Amino acid sequence: MFQRHSMGCSAHTTNSPASVPSFIREQVEVGRKDGYWIEAFPFRTSDKTGQNLIGYGLGSYGSPSNIEMFINPRNPKNKTPTWNRRPLASLEFPVAMAYADITGNGFNDVIITDRYGSSMNDIWPDGGRVSWLENTGDINASNWKRHTIGSSPGMHRIGVGHFTRKDRIQICAVPIVVKSSDFTTPAPVIIYTQPDHPKNSFDLWPAECVMTRTLVHELVVIPDPQGGLDRVLLAGRDGVDFIWFERGNWEIFNVGRGLSKDAHPNSPYWGAGSAAVGRVDDDYAGYVGSSEGLHGNTVSVYTKSRKSKHGIIDLEWKRHVLHDFGPLNDGFTGSIHQVVCADIDGDGTDELLVAMMGSEPPSFDKTGVWCFKPIDLEKGKFSMIKLSNESAGRIAVADYSSNGHLDFSTISYSVPGYFESPNCAINGYSAVGITAEKLQNEVCFRVPRPATTRFVSEVEFLDVAARKLTLVVLPPNTTYKVPAGSGVKVMFGVVSWDDNTTGRNEKRVLATKPFSRVEMTVHNDHVQSEDEGAIFVLFKKSSNAIQPPYENMKQVVARNIIPEPYPVQVRAMSFPWVKVEDAPWANGRFKGLEFYNLVGFHVRYADDSDDVIAHIQLWTAGVGVSAGFHNHVEKSFCEIHACIVNGTGHGGMRWAKVADDKFNPDKPNLDDTGLVVVPALHEHGPLWHTGLDGLPLLRKNDTVDYPWHAWLAGDKSPNGMQSYDVWVAFEFPSFDTFGDHPTSLLSGSFSIKSNAAGFIGLKDESATDGTPVLAGLAPQEWKIIRVDGTNLYQIKHVKTGSLLASRWPPVEGQSLMGTHSPANMSLTSSWSIDKHPSGEISLRLVATKGLALSYKKYGHLAVTPVILENHIDTVEAPKWQLVPVYD
Amino acid sequence: MFQRHSMGCSAHTTNSPASVPSFIREQVEVGRKDGYWIEAFPFRTSDKTGQNLIGYGLGSYGSPSNIEMFINPRNPKNKTPTWNRRPLASLEFPVAMAYADITGNGFNDVIITDRYGSSMNDIWPDGGRVSWLENTGDINASNWKRHTIGSSPGMHRIGVGHFTRKDRIQICAVPIVVKSSDFTTPAPVIIYTQPDHPKNSFDLWPAECVMTRTLVHELVVIPDPQGGLDRVLLAGRDGVDFIWFERGNWEIFNVGRGLSKDAHPNSPYWGAGSAAVGRVDDDYAGYVGSSEGLHGNTVSVYTKSRKSKHGIIDLEWKRHVLHDFGPLNDGFTGSIHQVVCADIDGDGTDELLVAMMGSEPPSFDKTGVWCFKPIDLEKGKFSMIKLSNESAGRIAVADYSSNGHLDFSTISYSVPGYFESPNCAINGYSAVGITAEKLQNEVCFRVPRPATTRFVSEVEFLDVAARKLTLVVLPPNTTYKVPAGSGVKVMFGVVSWDDNTTGRNEKRVLATKPFSRVEMTVHNDHVQSEDEGAIFVLFKKSSNAIQPPYENMKQVVARNIIPEPYPVQVRAMSFPWVKVEDAPWANGRFKGLEFYNLVGFHVRYADDSDDVIAHIQLWTAGVGVSAGFHNHVEKSFCEIHACIVNGTGHGGMRWAKVADDKFNPDKPNLDDTGLVVVPALHEHGPLWHTGLDGLPLLRKNDTVDYPWHAWLAGDKSPNGMQSYDVWVAFEFPSFDTFGDHPTSLLSGSFSIKSNAAGFIGLKDESATDGTPVLAGLAPQEWKIIRVDGTNLYQIKHVKTGSLLASRWPPVEGQSLMGTHSPANMSLTSSWSIDKHPSGEISLRLVATKGLALSYKKYGHLAVTPVILENHIDTVEAPKWQLVPVYD
Numbered sequence A, B: 001m002f003q004r005h006s007m008g009c010s011a012h013t014t015n016s017p018a019s020v021p022s023f024i025r026e027q028v029e030v031g032r033k034d035g036y037w038i039e040a041f042p043f044r045t046s047d048k049t050g051q052n053l054i055g056y057g058l059g060s061y062g063s064p065s066n067i068e069m070f071i072n073p074r075n076p077k078n079k080t081p082t083w084n085r086r087p088l089a090s091l092e093f094p095v096a097m098a099y100a101d102i103t104g105n106g107f108n109d110v111i112i113t114d115r116y117g118s119s120m121n122d123i124w125p126d127g128g129r130v131s132w133l134e135n136t137g138d139i140n141a142s143n144w145k146r147h148t149i150g151s152s153p154g155m156h157r158i159g160v161g162h163f164t165r166k167d168r169i170q171i172c173a174v175p176i177v178v179k180s181s182d183f184t185t186p187a188p189v190i191i192y193t194q195p196d197h198p199k200n201s202f203d204l205w206p207a208e209c210v211m212t213r214t215l216v217h218e219l220v221v222i223p224d225p226q227g228g229l230d231r232v233l234l235a236g237r238d239g240v241d242f243i244w245f246e247r248g249n250w251e252i253f254n255v256g257r258g259l260s261k262d263a264h265p266n267s268p269y270w271g272a273g274s275a276a277v278g279r280v281d282d283d284y285a286g287y288v289g290s291s292e293g294l295h296g297n298t299v300s301v302y303t304k305s306r307k308s309k310h311g312i313i314d315l316e317w318k319r320h321v322l323h324d325f326g327p328l329n330d331g332f333t334g335s336i337h338q339v340v341c342a343d344i345d346g347d348g349t350d351e352l353l354v355a356m357m358g359s360e361p362p363s364f365d366k367t368g369v370w371c372f373k374p375i376d377l378e379k380g381k382f383s384m385i386k387l388s389n390e391s392a393g394r395i396a397v398a399d400y401s402s403n404g405h406l407d408f409s410t411i412s413y414s415v416p417g418y419f420e421s422p423n424c425a426i427n428g429y430s431a432v433g434i435t436a437e438k439l440q441n442e443v444c445f446r447v448p449r450p451a452t453t454r455f456v457s458e459v460e461f462l463d464v465a466a467r468k469l470t471l472v473v474l475p476p477n478t479t480y481k482v483p484a485g486s487g488v489k490v491m492f493g494v495v496s497w498d499d500n501t502t503g504r505n506e507k508r509v510l511a512t513k514p515f516s517r518v519e520m521t522v523h524n525d526h527v528q529s530e531d532e533g534a535i536f537v538l539f540k541k542s543s544n545a546i547q548p549p550y551e552n553m554k555q556v557v558a559r560n561i562i563p564e565p566y567p568v569q570v571r572a573m574s575f576p577w578v579k580v581e582d583a584p585w586a587n588g589r590f591k592g593l594e595f596y597n598l599v600g601f602h603v604r605y606a607d608d609s610d611d612v613i614a615h616i617q618l619w620t621a622g623v624g625v626s627a628g629f630h631n632h633v634e635k636s637f638c639e640i641h642a643c644i645v646n647g648t649g650h651g652g653m654r655w656a657k658v659a660d661d662k663f664n665p666d667k668p669n670l671d672d673t674g675l676v677v678v679p680a681l682h683e684h685g686p687l688w689h690t691g692l693d694g695l696p697l698l699r700k701n702d703t704v705d706y707p708w709h710a711w712l713a714g715d716k717s718p719n720g721m722q723s724y725d726v727w728v729a730f731e732f733p734s735f736d737t738f739g740d741h742p743t744s745l746l747s748g749s750f751s752i753k754s755n756a757a758g759f760i761g762l763k764d765e766s767a768t769d770g771t772p773v774l775a776g777l778a779p780q781e782w783k784i785i786r787v788d789g790t791n792l793y794q795i796k797h798v799k800t801g802s803l804l805a806s807r808w809p810p811v812e813g814q815s816l817m818g819t820h821s822p823a824n825m826s827l828t829s830s831w832s833i834d835k836h837p838s839g840e841i842s843l844r845l846v847a848t849k850g851l852a853l854s855y856k857k858y859g860h861l862a863v864t865p866v867i868l869e870n871h872i873d874t875v876e877a878p879k880w881q882l883v884p885v886y887d
């Protein structure tokens, strides 16, 4: 009997792989002459996010390259409306840069190589200079003062760190070749060390050649997780090498040889072209990614066995080719120029991003940034998804918008004489969880499934009636700050908080109890999602807006507040109030009524299901106005209204309590109606007809069966003036709500047993859908999960994630199975549970009079099938014991 | 009794306004220094479509403007992969151009003005030259030979035509000002007439000043519909003038004065800046559109009363301001630079397109092309929709892709020193009816509602199993050519053709009769849509593909054939076959089965409803493979399979004929199943349970109630080898299909009467939804329309478009009404009609046992309510006479 303590706390059951965010492109600079390097440049050493950009090309003979800094408009410290340009220097054939605060003034200085030459076959013999440009801290200054550090012909990559000593800034600098067209002579790996007064002396920095490497095309500084000296990862003809300084000596460890020499017999480019170290949870080197051949077409990765220790040195690395983008051109080069590792989906494991410059003839696949996401590291299994479609010489990953999501920026690779990408530009790609698309007059938002996102995503979209409507997606078990006085309307999952006024832990779900209402306001400064995560609209107070009550519609003008980086055509949309009599669907009705409509927002899932979550539209009604009794016989949905302003305090929903044919919607007899007043920041519960256990009743034409119902404004406002109700309609696909049968509060993980039949479990604990559920097995762990917004529970098999479900159809004697594909509204996998004084429970399958969880009684057999048995009133349903499972 | 002959032919009832197509942007040239003029240039006089582009800016001192021709890659005669550039000339300050075949060699020569000066305050006193550039017919030639025509300082607009004589090419040329900064002296309207040997003489063309006009900024040549001399429309400070040569004299008619002088007291710009003539059906001048102030912000239109005659001269034109884009800048200028009229939605009425250059500070609304679409001309009511978002100095409308849809192209307005648009570019905008968007691995197509489009729209999207799948949308009553051997799967409406094999008029609808099958192949070379229009997938033969049978899956590789101008990221998508056991939803099932899946294509409506039409995915199964018995309890849809390849000839759908609980889907007893073999190019009918009149039966969890069913491949292929079935699944939202009650064939328009109660009609013939239907009125015309794919009819009130519908709920005694908002599956507005030998009919409301159309019998009243009355078997349902309506 294994014991695992999880009584009362719902183990984190959602382990769906994280979904990669979408990236919205923004042009930083178009119409460039050329492009090579892009760097996320923290102007201030304190800028951990909101970095500026530095981008430049190689330039050409007669037109030296402008090293330009682009000021980040999303960093509030910068106060610039767009990516304004600052020319820092004009250099001949600059190649690589890094940065460090050499002067110690809190502003990073730029360290840059130049005088390289126009190509590997035109290396300036006295070039390969390394300089630093002095950042005085004035963000508007241009032409920063240049100081020479040293030089070595063919200088190509540099990195800053403390390589041999902690007290001085050092630069590791490596030429790619030592002289034109000499691809064989190894080049020196040089360490420059900061002199005493770098600012005002003209001496070069002390330089030391610590080893030699051939055709190095990538250099990445790898900090020591224990805070020791920095190490360096090199990619070149020798493959991927890891070098470090230890006890007075420079050491080298070869992670892998990369592309073998005879892969392309006549090609001078084998080994690796770029490399990066991928973090996996707390191991900074869970894998090493690389691209192969100098500018090759192969993406590969080095992985280690799950049991091996953290880090890189002396471990056994196995090379896997992830993808080959196709044949090289006749110069033996392809399209990959750089790989970087970054955890862009927030799941604690780095993804491998691959920068592709494009090709001649053009190819969509070989142009832009691909993301390789680890699926099974040991087997070298990664998934591939394209993030951007514009040429990328390099990728600069940073949280430019300081919202906790990593963004990235690229510069087109365009080197005259080698490869000139059309439309050479610098592009910024902002990560968003929620995308927004213009239909015609409405917007379509697409959101991630909460279980697959690790980020909080939010988009403010409409400022109306002193409320800012914000679409929010929370991952599971995540806390989210809400401004005081905000209201919450849930569209998926659960949002809960400890309410300072009611003193209770308030829970909000898709809909409260039918024909009732519940307050939306959160009396606390944060809310919490639960196991399923949550999608909701937050109604934030819009302080500087005109506050209710509203005497005329001009005070209720809605403002589009969809922010950057969403596309301008979405941000420029207007959402006017249309008098309903003028609406295209009015067809002569609603004449003269103070009744207005505002459309509209579709909310869907951002996966290939494109499933609908809800359609949202707004309504207003003047004093004494009825929005008209209707019953949705035209279109099927389950509609919940959230009130923002109750003009009279008496506005709300009325529904006919008599049969459809006993009520005349055109001359309604209000005595035959029920009323739920919906005060401001309240929502009402389901008003449609429901059957057993809260399932919606349906009409023959597949529409949810509604009684006649309508929103009616109150008769008189306190001051007798006009005073508009303003409410938001959430139209959901049909869903199951609270049934009449109350439920006992249960949660936690248990093994489930009956004295007669023993423990129930999945045959062979198999995860295959349809696996029979048997009684009499060794105990297996089941988790009891409340089905949000109902009085029902799901029973989830912890090991396999399968749900305890009846096979179809749910009839007397039907057997039970495990499945990951539940019926719609979990018709075969939701249970109404009664808790008996003894602590035992009995389980009735949803929407059945009395089909209870039972077992076939074979006298002789130890293991018997678990089945449904009819237990209507007469014979008591079988009782099951919940045996807590302790860790 | 009015008589209108329409017996037997269904009058064209769909009169929904036409929807404007979507426009997909394609960059023709980016990174331009400047931009001013763009022209659709027919290189050959025969190029009615597929024109090239000519674009240029004003240039600046020291850098004259390159007049560049861009060769249209979509014109097959040009054989160029992209818009390749040809420099035609380098001119100083060119402004306007036109074209004509001056040399008569069948190739248009370019007529162009230059030496204007850098602005209206820097007019070259000896400039304003008019020249023509000689087109030799060699599309690769550059620097075309220039010939001088004449000059007049400040030359700004020209037009080509026969103004005073039909036998020689003439040019109407008008300077905007006669000298720098002189906005008051009227400028000459000059007519140049082609000399005898324009090619080889250096003489200037004879020129004649026919009148003077002030600050003319637009000149449009207006052909005479009766083939007479060409006329000219001028827009300038004098407003909008129409000038023409008649009986030896130049005449002028002022359409309107445009913006009044005192609208902006200190502004030098009043009157009009641009103008265009809008065709309405067969009146070439249904309205005159214009922009006001020289570069103003006002869009206005001149309309005439409906009764006035065609044309412009001597008619009463009323000016309406359609939109004001906001305050002018301190130079009294705004953002509109040109207006053109073009019928881009194909409804026979021109729309007014407005080119907006942008503004400082930038504004989304004032940048790009707006489309103003006439709604009610007499009232000057137009709707506004934005077509493009990039700066537009001018718009060049033409069918560049030669597909029958008008496209357009723009050049950014960028004149140094006046207004320099960022990202100055030439953009092409291709009109498409169907848009395509990448989700993740699936595509989302959006299509117009057939009743609102006047174009045939089609997109080839997948080449698989020797078939090219093509999504097609037909407007109502439209013929569409289909290649021999093509198959049709309808997704909306009706497609019919006279079949050469069956000799019958074959009709295909959403689904054929339940549990049956029907051939999809069209044995004719065209098909026809009916009143509702149609949406369907055409299965064209893919001749050069590997033909079935298919022994291995490599022969069934699907190719993405989505064409330009669809976005590259959609065209680059791949659609791989995934072995079902490896699918994410397999969850351990289907192990080792030769069963593959290919996803997928969502098809929706392109309006704000975003309603689903269908989801499409493909499947293959090897010999002897069952795709697995299932019943869609997880997700609700009505699924129809269209077979492309039947590997054994015996593959098809089986369904359980016994109750759900009597059939074990894991160990199916085939004796308890029905089978419909689905040969290649056949589809099967509904397999779900249906109730009375074909309505789908539903389960409690709002899913369509299916028996267990599965696709099963045949046991053995003819040659005993592996031989895959390939079929396409169309997943539709629930819909009504053929019920058991057969129907009599009826169509046409009638007034409907019963001897006892008289004619039935809408009270006051009101179009308001809910208007009562009464008996005993004067005859009103009703059209009987078959509800496609059912045995039911709708009865549509011709005058108001209302449907004869029961109020809710449909019960004994319920009254009838007219409505434009029918219930879902037209539950209250579909009728099962029995035709009696007498020719009379009786009407039973859908899905009711016997609620028939009847009337309340009040002895004394002449007019009585039409109601539903119960007539189950016993008393015969009331009979109604159909009185044909003859024109």
Ligand SMILES: [Mg+2]
Pocket (backbone or CB within 6 Å): A398, A399, A400, A401, A402, A403, A404, A405, A406, A407, A431
């Ligand atoms: Mg960010």
Ligand SMILES: [Mg+2]
Pocket (backbone or CB within 6 Å): B398, B399, B400, B401, B402, B403, B404, B405, B406, B407, B431
């Ligand atoms: Mg076209």
Ligand SMILES: [Zn+2]
Pocket (backbone or CB within 6 Å): A217, A295, A337
């Ligand atoms: Zn490189």
Ligand SMILES: [Zn+2]
Pocket (backbone or CB within 6 Å): A018, A342, A343, A344, A345, A346, A347, A348, A349, A350, A351
């Ligand atoms: Zn990650």
Ligand SMILES: [Zn+2]
Pocket (backbone or CB within 6 Å): A630, A632, A639, A709
């Ligand atoms: Zn409602």
Ligand SMILES: [Zn+2]
Pocket (backbone or CB within 6 Å): B217, B295, B337
């Ligand atoms: Zn102009």
Ligand SMILES: [Zn+2]
Pocket (backbone or CB within 6 Å): B018, B342, B343, B344, B345, B346, B347, B348, B349, B350, B351
């Ligand atoms: Zn039109």
Ligand SMILES: [Zn+2]
Pocket (backbone or CB within 6 Å): B630, B632, B639, B709
């Ligand atoms: Zn099926």
